[in-house]
Amino acid sequence: xxxxxxxxxxxxxxxxxxxxxxxxxxxxxxxxxxxxxxxxxxxxxxxxxxxxxxxxxxxxxxxxxxxxxxxxxxxxxxxxxxxxxxxxxxxxxxxxxxxxxxxxxxxxxxxxxxxxxxxxxxxxxxxxxxxxxxxxxxxxxxxxxxxxxxxxxxxxxxxxxxxxxxxxxxxxxxxxxxxxxxxxxxxxxxxxxxxxxxxxxxxxxxxxxxxxxxxxxxxxxxxxxxxxx
Amino acid sequence: xxxxxxxxxxxxxxxxxxxxxxxxxxxxxxxxxxxxxxxxxxxxxxxxxxxxxxxxxxxxxxxxxxxxxxxxxxxxx
Numbered sequence: 626x627x628x629x630x631x632x633x634x635x636x637x638x639x640x641x642x643x644x645x646x647x648x649x650x651x652x653x654x655x656x657x658x659x660x661x662x663x664x665x666x667x668x669x670x671x672x673x674x675x676x677x678x679x680x681x682x683x684x685x686x687x688x689x690x691x692x693x694x695x696x697x698x699x700x701x702x703x704x705x706x707x708x709x710x711x712x713x714x715x716x717x718x719x720x721x722x723x724x725x726x727x728x729x730x731x732x733x734x735x736x737x738x739x740x741x742x743x744x745x746x747x748x749x750x751x752x753x754x755x756x757x758x759x760x761x762x763x764x765x766x767x768x769x770x771x772x773x774x775x776x777x778x779x780x781x782x783x784x785x786x787x788x789x790x791x792x793x794x795x796x797x798x799x800x801x802x803x804x805x806x807x808x809x810x811x812x813x814x815x816x817x818x819x820x821x822x823x824x825x826x827x828x829x830x831x832x833x834x835x836x837x838x839x840x841x842x843x844x845x846x847x848x849x850x851x852x853x854x
Numbered sequence: 855x856x857x858x859x860x861x862x863x864x865x866x867x868x869x870x871x872x873x874x875x876x877x878x879x880x881x882x883x884x885x886x887x888x889x890x891x892x893x894x895x896x897x898x899x900x901x902x903x904x905x906x907x908x909x910x911x912x913x914x915x916x917x918x919x920x921x922x923x924x925x926x927x928x929x930x931x
Contacts, residue, residue: 661874697904726874819900835896837915839920840917
Protein backbone atom coordinates (compact mmCIF):
# COMPACT_ATOMS: atom_id res chain seq x y z
CA UNK A 626 0.00 0.00 0.00
CA UNK A 627 1.33 3.42 -0.96
CA UNK A 628 1.76 5.82 1.90
CA UNK A 629 0.16 9.15 0.94
CA UNK A 630 2.51 12.12 1.45
CA UNK A 631 -0.49 14.44 1.63
CA UNK A 632 -1.86 12.46 4.59
CA UNK A 633 1.54 12.45 6.31
CA UNK A 634 1.68 16.21 5.90
CA UNK A 635 -1.62 16.57 7.74
CA UNK A 636 -0.42 14.58 10.77
CA UNK A 637 0.61 17.02 13.55
CA UNK A 638 3.73 14.93 14.29
CA UNK A 639 5.02 15.86 10.84
CA UNK A 640 3.74 19.42 10.53
CA UNK A 641 6.14 22.02 9.11
CA UNK A 642 8.20 19.38 7.31
CA UNK A 643 8.97 19.98 3.63
CA UNK A 644 8.32 17.40 0.93
CA UNK A 645 11.90 16.16 0.92
CA UNK A 646 11.77 15.47 4.66
CA UNK A 647 8.42 13.72 4.33
CA UNK A 648 9.79 11.55 1.53
CA UNK A 649 12.68 10.51 3.78
CA UNK A 650 10.22 9.55 6.54
CA UNK A 651 7.80 7.69 4.25
CA UNK A 652 9.80 4.41 4.16
CA UNK A 653 9.36 4.07 7.92
CA UNK A 654 5.56 4.27 7.73
CA UNK A 655 3.22 1.28 7.34
CA UNK A 656 -0.55 1.10 6.97
CA UNK A 657 -3.10 -0.99 8.88
CA UNK A 658 -6.86 -1.32 8.51
CA UNK A 659 -9.45 -2.35 11.09
CA UNK A 660 -13.14 -3.12 11.04
CA UNK A 661 -15.63 -1.31 13.22
CA UNK A 662 -15.50 -2.76 16.71
CA UNK A 663 -12.00 -4.25 16.38
CA UNK A 664 -9.82 -4.06 19.47
CA UNK A 665 -6.59 -2.38 18.40
CA UNK A 666 -4.78 -2.14 21.71
CA UNK A 667 -5.44 -3.66 25.12
CA UNK A 668 -4.38 -1.72 28.19
CA UNK A 669 -1.49 -3.11 30.21
CA UNK A 670 -0.35 -5.25 27.27
CA UNK A 671 3.41 -5.58 27.18
CA UNK A 672 5.81 -4.10 24.67
CA UNK A 673 4.34 -1.34 22.54
CA UNK A 674 5.44 -1.91 18.97
CA UNK A 675 4.57 1.35 17.20
CA UNK A 676 3.05 4.81 17.35
CA UNK A 677 -0.17 5.01 15.33
CA UNK A 678 -1.88 7.87 13.49
CA UNK A 679 -5.50 7.87 12.39
CA UNK A 680 -5.82 8.31 8.62
CA UNK A 681 -9.59 7.81 8.33
CA UNK A 682 -12.39 6.79 10.66
CA UNK A 683 -12.56 7.20 14.44
CA UNK A 684 -11.38 5.24 17.46
CA UNK A 685 -11.85 5.59 21.20
CA UNK A 686 -9.20 5.32 23.89
CA UNK A 687 -10.53 4.12 27.23
CA UNK A 688 -9.72 2.46 30.52
CA UNK A 689 -11.73 -0.30 32.11
CA UNK A 690 -12.04 -0.76 35.87
CA UNK A 691 -11.90 -4.13 37.63
CA UNK A 692 -15.73 -3.97 37.83
CA UNK A 693 -15.93 -3.51 34.08
CA UNK A 694 -16.79 0.20 34.10
CA UNK A 695 -15.47 2.09 31.11
CA UNK A 696 -14.04 5.60 31.19
CA UNK A 697 -13.51 7.07 27.75
CA UNK A 698 -10.31 9.13 27.69
CA UNK A 699 -10.62 10.64 24.23
CA UNK A 700 -11.95 10.14 20.72
CA UNK A 701 -9.24 9.77 18.07
CA UNK A 702 -9.89 11.19 14.62
CA UNK A 703 -7.85 11.85 11.47
CA UNK A 704 -4.33 13.08 12.19
CA UNK A 705 -4.36 12.17 15.90
CA UNK A 706 -1.82 9.77 17.36
CA UNK A 707 -1.97 7.12 20.05
CA UNK A 708 0.35 4.62 21.73
CA UNK A 709 2.96 7.39 22.01
CA UNK A 710 3.44 6.98 25.77
CA UNK A 711 4.49 3.30 25.88
CA UNK A 712 6.74 3.77 22.84
CA UNK A 713 8.59 6.65 24.52
CA UNK A 714 8.76 5.34 28.09
CA UNK A 715 9.00 1.59 27.42
CA UNK A 716 6.09 0.71 29.70
CA UNK A 717 2.84 -1.13 28.92
CA UNK A 718 -0.13 0.51 27.17
CA UNK A 719 -1.94 2.80 29.62
CA UNK A 720 -5.22 2.54 27.69
CA UNK A 721 -7.21 0.32 25.36
CA UNK A 722 -8.21 1.46 21.88
CA UNK A 723 -11.07 0.16 19.74
CA UNK A 724 -12.27 1.19 16.29
CA UNK A 725 -15.62 3.03 16.40
CA UNK A 726 -15.86 2.93 12.59
CA UNK A 727 -13.89 1.20 9.80
CA UNK A 728 -10.43 2.55 10.52
CA UNK A 729 -7.23 3.12 8.58
CA UNK A 730 -4.03 3.81 10.53
CA UNK A 731 -0.50 4.71 9.67
CA UNK A 732 2.12 3.34 12.06
CA UNK A 733 5.79 3.90 12.75
CA UNK A 734 7.72 1.19 14.58
CA UNK A 735 9.31 1.98 17.92
CA UNK A 736 12.92 1.87 16.70
CA UNK A 737 12.03 3.85 13.58
CA UNK A 738 10.44 6.57 15.75
CA UNK A 739 13.80 7.05 17.44
CA UNK A 740 15.55 7.25 14.08
CA UNK A 741 13.08 9.87 12.84
CA UNK A 742 13.45 11.97 15.99
CA UNK A 743 17.23 11.90 15.75
CA UNK A 744 17.20 12.87 12.08
CA UNK A 745 14.43 15.50 12.24
CA UNK A 746 14.52 17.92 15.21
CA UNK A 747 11.27 19.56 14.02
CA UNK A 748 9.47 16.26 14.57
CA UNK A 749 10.88 16.08 18.10
CA UNK A 750 9.55 19.58 18.84
CA UNK A 751 6.13 18.64 17.44
CA UNK A 752 6.05 15.52 19.61
CA UNK A 753 6.96 17.48 22.73
CA UNK A 754 4.18 19.99 22.05
CA UNK A 755 1.59 17.29 21.36
CA UNK A 756 2.50 15.30 24.47
CA UNK A 757 2.32 18.50 26.55
CA UNK A 758 -1.21 19.11 25.21
CA UNK A 759 -2.21 15.57 26.16
CA UNK A 760 -0.77 15.98 29.64
CA UNK A 761 -2.79 19.18 30.10
CA UNK A 762 -5.96 17.41 28.94
CA UNK A 763 -5.49 14.48 31.29
CA UNK A 764 -4.46 16.60 34.27
CA UNK A 765 -7.74 18.44 33.87
CA UNK A 766 -9.64 15.18 33.74
CA UNK A 767 -7.86 13.84 36.83
CA UNK A 768 -8.73 17.03 38.66
CA UNK A 769 -12.36 16.69 37.68
CA UNK A 770 -12.65 13.05 38.64
CA UNK A 771 -10.71 13.34 41.90
CA UNK A 772 -11.58 16.65 43.40
CA UNK A 773 -14.47 18.32 41.75
CA UNK A 774 -17.24 15.82 42.36
CA UNK A 775 -18.54 16.27 38.87
CA UNK A 776 -21.30 13.76 39.49
CA UNK A 777 -22.65 16.01 42.22
CA UNK A 778 -22.57 19.03 39.91
CA UNK A 779 -24.33 17.08 37.14
CA UNK A 780 -26.96 16.01 39.70
CA UNK A 781 -27.51 19.63 40.71
CA UNK A 782 -27.78 20.68 37.06
CA UNK A 783 -30.41 18.03 36.34
CA UNK A 784 -32.46 19.06 39.37
CA UNK A 785 -32.25 22.71 38.42
CA UNK A 786 -33.15 22.05 34.81
CA UNK A 787 -36.11 19.87 35.62
CA UNK A 788 -37.25 22.20 38.39
CA UNK A 789 -36.99 25.35 36.30
CA UNK A 790 -39.24 24.00 33.59
CA UNK A 791 -41.76 21.82 35.36
CA UNK A 792 -43.92 21.71 38.42
CA UNK A 793 -43.68 17.94 38.68
CA UNK A 794 -46.89 17.44 36.75
CA UNK A 795 -48.00 18.55 33.33
CA UNK A 796 -45.64 21.34 32.29
CA UNK A 797 -43.58 21.18 29.13
CA UNK A 798 -39.91 20.23 29.53
CA UNK A 799 -37.40 22.98 28.80
CA UNK A 800 -34.87 23.19 25.98
CA UNK A 801 -32.94 20.02 25.30
CA UNK A 802 -29.52 19.51 26.83
CA UNK A 803 -26.82 17.49 25.11
CA UNK A 804 -23.99 15.86 27.05
CA UNK A 805 -21.71 18.49 25.51
CA UNK A 806 -24.01 21.24 26.84
CA UNK A 807 -23.92 19.69 30.31
CA UNK A 808 -20.14 19.45 30.17
CA UNK A 809 -19.83 23.13 29.32
CA UNK A 810 -22.30 24.10 32.06
CA UNK A 811 -20.54 22.19 34.85
CA UNK A 812 -17.03 22.87 33.55
CA UNK A 813 -15.82 19.44 32.59
CA UNK A 814 -15.31 17.17 29.58
CA UNK A 815 -18.09 15.38 27.75
CA UNK A 816 -16.55 12.02 28.60
CA UNK A 817 -16.79 12.75 32.33
CA UNK A 818 -20.45 13.76 32.02
CA UNK A 819 -21.15 10.44 30.32
CA UNK A 820 -19.64 8.55 33.26
CA UNK A 821 -21.53 10.72 35.75
CA UNK A 822 -24.87 9.99 34.10
CA UNK A 823 -24.12 6.26 34.16
CA UNK A 824 -23.17 6.49 37.84
CA UNK A 825 -26.41 8.34 38.68
CA UNK A 826 -28.40 5.72 36.80
CA UNK A 827 -26.62 2.83 38.52
CA UNK A 828 -27.44 4.40 41.89
CA UNK A 829 -31.11 4.67 40.91
CA UNK A 830 -31.31 8.47 41.03
CA UNK A 831 -32.13 8.77 37.31
CA UNK A 832 -33.29 6.58 34.44
CA UNK A 833 -32.11 7.10 30.88
CA UNK A 834 -35.01 6.51 28.49
CA UNK A 835 -33.74 7.30 24.98
CA UNK A 836 -33.94 11.10 24.66
CA UNK A 837 -35.22 11.55 28.19
CA UNK A 838 -33.37 11.76 31.50
CA UNK A 839 -35.97 10.84 34.10
CA UNK A 840 -35.37 11.90 37.70
CA UNK A 841 -36.56 8.72 39.35
CA UNK A 842 -35.57 9.55 42.95
CA UNK A 843 -35.55 13.27 43.56
CA UNK A 844 -34.45 12.98 47.19
CA UNK A 845 -31.51 10.76 46.32
CA UNK A 846 -30.48 13.11 43.53
CA UNK A 847 -30.70 16.05 45.95
CA UNK A 848 -28.44 14.20 48.42
CA UNK A 849 -25.97 13.45 45.67
CA UNK A 850 -25.98 17.04 44.46
CA UNK A 851 -24.97 18.13 47.94
CA UNK A 852 -21.62 16.30 47.63
CA UNK A 853 -19.77 19.18 45.98
CA UNK A 854 -16.41 20.53 47.15
CA UNK B 855 -42.71 11.09 15.66
CA UNK B 856 -39.65 9.30 16.99
CA UNK B 857 -37.05 11.45 18.77
CA UNK B 858 -33.82 11.35 16.77
CA UNK B 859 -30.50 13.21 16.82
CA UNK B 860 -30.53 16.53 14.98
CA UNK B 861 -27.97 17.82 12.50
CA UNK B 862 -26.92 21.40 11.78
CA UNK B 863 -26.22 21.13 8.05
CA UNK B 864 -24.22 24.35 8.17
CA UNK B 865 -21.68 22.76 10.51
CA UNK B 866 -21.53 19.38 8.80
CA UNK B 867 -18.30 18.79 6.85
CA UNK B 868 -19.46 15.57 5.22
CA UNK B 869 -16.81 13.40 6.90
CA UNK B 870 -19.26 10.51 7.23
CA UNK B 871 -18.06 9.39 10.67
CA UNK B 872 -21.66 9.40 11.95
CA UNK B 873 -22.71 7.05 9.15
CA UNK B 874 -19.85 4.71 9.95
CA UNK B 875 -20.26 4.69 13.74
CA UNK B 876 -24.03 4.25 13.80
CA UNK B 877 -25.17 0.66 14.31
CA UNK B 878 -28.78 1.27 13.34
CA UNK B 879 -28.45 3.02 9.96
CA UNK B 880 -29.87 6.28 11.25
CA UNK B 881 -27.56 8.43 9.11
CA UNK B 882 -26.89 8.86 5.42
CA UNK B 883 -24.77 11.25 3.37
CA UNK B 884 -26.76 13.24 0.80
CA UNK B 885 -24.78 15.68 -1.36
CA UNK B 886 -21.94 15.39 1.16
CA UNK B 887 -24.10 16.45 4.10
CA UNK B 888 -25.25 14.04 6.79
CA UNK B 889 -28.99 13.56 7.20
CA UNK B 890 -30.93 11.68 9.84
CA UNK B 891 -33.00 8.68 8.80
CA UNK B 892 -35.80 8.09 11.28
CA UNK B 893 -35.67 4.53 12.59
CA UNK B 894 -37.04 2.71 15.61
CA UNK B 895 -33.70 0.96 15.84
CA UNK B 896 -32.11 4.18 17.17
CA UNK B 897 -31.36 3.68 20.86
CA UNK B 898 -30.04 7.23 21.37
CA UNK B 899 -26.58 5.90 22.19
CA UNK B 900 -25.08 9.37 21.26
CA UNK B 901 -22.02 7.83 19.63
CA UNK B 902 -22.82 10.02 16.61
CA UNK B 903 -22.55 13.19 18.70
CA UNK B 904 -19.38 11.89 20.35
CA UNK B 905 -17.62 11.16 17.08
CA UNK B 906 -18.70 14.27 15.12
CA UNK B 907 -15.65 16.56 14.77
CA UNK B 908 -17.61 19.78 14.17
CA UNK B 909 -20.40 19.61 16.74
CA UNK B 910 -23.00 19.41 13.99
CA UNK B 911 -24.88 16.55 15.65
CA UNK B 912 -26.92 17.14 18.77
CA UNK B 913 -28.50 14.42 20.86
CA UNK B 914 -30.56 16.61 23.15
CA UNK B 915 -32.13 15.24 26.31
CA UNK B 916 -35.31 16.30 28.03
CA UNK B 917 -34.83 16.35 31.81
CA UNK B 918 -38.08 15.46 33.54
CA UNK B 919 -39.41 14.26 36.86
CA UNK B 920 -40.79 10.76 36.94
CA UNK B 921 -44.37 11.97 37.41
CA UNK B 922 -44.22 13.80 34.06
CA UNK B 923 -42.62 10.79 32.38
CA UNK B 924 -45.27 8.39 33.67
CA UNK B 925 -48.07 10.72 32.59
CA UNK B 926 -46.60 10.88 29.08
CA UNK B 927 -46.32 7.08 28.97
CA UNK B 928 -50.05 6.81 29.81
CA UNK B 929 -50.93 9.26 27.03
CA UNK B 930 -48.85 7.26 24.52
CA UNK B 931 -50.49 4.00 25.53
